Amino acid sequence: MAKNRNDVPINGLYDDEGKIFGEEQAAEGGQAPDQADEAGETEVSLSREELAALCKESICPGCDVFKEAESIRLRALADSENVKKRLLRETEELKKYAGESILADLLPILDNLDLALAHTDGLSAECKNFVIGVDMTRKLFVDAVKNHGLEVVQAAKGSDFDPEVHDAVGTVQEPGLGDNQIAQVIQNGYRLKGRLLRPAKVMVNKP
Incomplete structure (x- = not known):
């Protein structure tokens, strides 16, 4: 059945000339719109370090990388507290035996x-x-x-x-x-x- 030029394409399948979208591209060996979109997309690849950094930035309590980062942070805090206590103890001992x-x-x-x-x-x-x-x-x-x-x-x-x-x-x-x-x-x-x-x-x- 011929399609009227003034008719609106049904579900976007036909153009103004009554042709199905993609026919010309298929006939000419071109790509379909979906394929063209996929081909136009840029492939993104991340290194392990970049992926780990992105994971650390996200709130993901169950993630192994997050747990490792949290463990490192807690160890750093504990080491800092131990250094603080040691310096305080050495200062007190220095005052005690100053003479x-x-x-x-x-x-x-x-x-x-x-x-x-x-x-x-x-x-x-x-x-x-x-x-x-x-x-x-x-x-x-x-x-x-x-x-x-x-x-x-x-x-x-x-x-x-x-x-x-x-x-x-x-x-x-x-x-x-x-x-x-x-x-x-x-x-x-x-x-x-x-x-x-x-x-x-x-x-x-x-x-």
């Missing part, structure tokens, strides 16, 4: 006061008054350093030798003492707020 070097330099003065007081036998009355003054000076000195956390390491004659806080400078044989016991204290040891500043130098009994 360590100064107190270590003052220990020889205390040693000389102890040495002077250790040789006071057979002195005259005038010298004894001088010794009393030295003893008072030592007590003031000890009280001052105690306020900064300095304390004497326990090292008495007859006590057991502890290599953690005692430094054996020699051995002796002294009756009445057991093996590995302190026979003599040569030099006092000191701690600063629990940390060993200097071990006590002692003579150890070895029967």
Whole structure:
């Protein structure tokens, strides 16, 4: 049946001349509109990195790439928190032992006061008054350093030798003492707020 030029193509199948769309293209070896559209489309290819980046940008809680990215983020946050705590701990420790070097330099003065007081036998009355003054000076000195956390390491004659806080400078044989016991204290040891500043130098009994 001939088709009127003024008729509207049915469902867009016919043109104004009554020909079916695509007939000319098919006759001439051309492509159909759908094929032409498909041919005109640009093929898009993404690398694995680009695809992963696009996946990370999308909200996809169930995606493996998203889970991996979230795991990396949480590890980075944990590492940052650990670094923060470590720096805070190191800062507090630095403040706590800030006077360590100064107190270590003052220990020889205390040693000389102890040495002077250790040789006071057979002195005259005038010298004894001088010794009393030295003893008072030592007590003031000890009280001052105690306020900064300095304390004497326990090292008495007859006590057991502890290599953690005692430094054996020699051995002796002294009756009445057991093996590995302190026979003599040569030099006092000191701690600063629990940390060993200097071990006590002692003579150890070895029967």
